[in-house]
Amino acid sequence: RNIPADYRDEWTQAMAEKKIEEAPGTFSVVIFRIGREWLALPTRLLAEVIRPERFHTLPHRKSPVLLGIVHVHGEIQLCVSFHRLLEIDTPGDEADPHTHKRMIVVDRDGEKWVFPVNDILGIFRVDPGQFQNVPVTVAMAQSAFTQDLFRWKDINVALLDAELLFFHLSRNVQ
Numbered sequence: 001r002n003i004p005a006d007y008r009d010e011w012t013q014a015m016a017e018k019k020i021e022e023a024p025g026t027f028s029v030v031i032f033r034i035g036r037e038w039l040a041l042p043t044r045l046l047a048e049v050i051r052p053e054r055f056h057t058l059p060h061r062k063s064p065v066l067l068g069i070v071h072v073h074g075e076i077q078l079c080v081s082f083h084r085l086l087e088i089d090t091p092g093d094e095a096d097p098h099t100h101k102r103m104i105v106v107d108r109d110g111e112k113w114v115f116p117v118n119d120i121l122g123i124f125r126v127d128p129g130q131f132q133n134v135p136v137t138v139a140m141a142q143s144a145f146t147q148d149l150f151r152w153k154d155i156n157v158a159l160l161d162a163e164l165l166f167f168h169l170s171r172n173v174q
Contacts, residue, residue: 025128031121031157032104035088038157040150043123045162047107048072052116055079065172070114072105079103079114080169086145108166126150131159 028043055068070079082088103116131148145168147161 026125027128028123029126029159030104030123031152032102032117033119033121034083034086034117037086037088038121038152038155039082039086040126040157040159041106041162041165045106045108046123047105047112049120050103050105050114052101052103055114063172065169067116070103072112072114077105077112077114078173079116080173082115082117085165085168085172108162111166111170113166113169121152121155124152126152126159134158 029040030043030046031038031040033039050072053070053072055070057068058066065080065085067079067081069076071077101118102120103114104120105112105114128148130150132150134146134149145160145165146158148159150157150159
C-alpha cells in the first residue's frame with residue numbers, strides 16, 4: 001500500500017536531525033521539590049512514586065524525622081520527613097497528605113523509605129561537568145547532605161549524598 005504523503009517527510013526530518021551525544025560519565029537522577037528546595041537523588045534508588053497516603057503515627061516515638069508508617073501495595077513501610085532531616089522550611093501541615101502531590105519510595109539494598117514531596121520534575125541525565133561547588137554558607141546549614149549543586153533548565157538543584165542521607169535516616173529512626 002502507499003505511504004501517506006507526510007510520512008516520508010516526517011521520517012526524513014527525524015533522521016536528518018543532529019543527534020545529541022551524552023558526555024561520558026553522565027548519570028540519571030530524579031529531581032523533586034520539598035518546600036522551595038529542588039533536590040535530586042540517583043535514579044537507581046527510586047523504587048516508585050505513589051499517591052500521597054495518610055501515614056499512621058507510632059506511639060512512644062520521639063524522632064521528629066519519623067512521621068510514621070504507610071501502606072505501599074500491602075506492605076508497611078516507614079514514612080520519614082526529608083524536610084525535617086534537611087531542615088527545609090515548608091508551608092502547610094505535613095500530617096495532611098493533601099499538602100503533598102506525591103510520595104517517593106526509595107530502596108537502598110532492600111531498605112525502603114517513603115517520604116512526601118511537593119513536586120516531582122522527573123528523571124534526567126546529568127553531566128558531572130555541570131556540578132558546582134557547594135558554598136560554605138550552604139554546606140554549614142541544611143545542605144550538609146548536599147553532595148553537589150547543578151543547574152537544570154532555570155532551577156538550581158542540590159544532589160543529595162545518598163549514603164550520608166540514609167545513614168542519618170537509620171540513626172534518627174532507631
